[in-house]
Amino acid sequence: MSKTLKKRKNHWTNKVHESVLCRNEEGELGLELKGGAENGQFPVIGELLPGTAVCHSGKLWTDELLLEVNDTPVAGLTTRDVHAVVKHSKDPVRLKCVKQGWCTVACKGVCYI
DSSP states (O other): OOHHHHHHHTOGGGGOEEEEEEOOTTSOOOEEEEEOGGGTSOEEEEEEOTTTOEEEESOOOTTEEEEEETTEEOTTOOHHHHHHHHHTOOSSEEEEEEEOOOOSSSOSSOOOO
C-alpha cells in the first residue's frame, strides 16, 4: 500500500460522526452553541442541558466542532447564523461533528480541525 493511502486512513475526516436529535416540547434541542466566525472559530457544541435533548442515534460531546446541520455546512458561519440554520431545520436534526485535536505537525499551540 502506498504511503499516501496509509496517511489517508488517519485523516481527520474519518473521525467525523453524526448525531440525530429531536426537539423537546418547547421546540429546543437542549444544547448550547459556542465559538463562531465572529470569534474567529468554528461553531462548537457547548453545554448539553440534561434531560432536554432527545438523542435518537449517535453520541454528542461538549467542545466538539460542529461541521454540518442537516447537510448544511456551518463552518465559517457566525453563531447567530448557525442558530438560524438549526431553527429552520426540520426534525430530526442531524449534526455532523468532530472532536477537536492536536496538530500532528510541528506548530505553536492547538490546531483546530
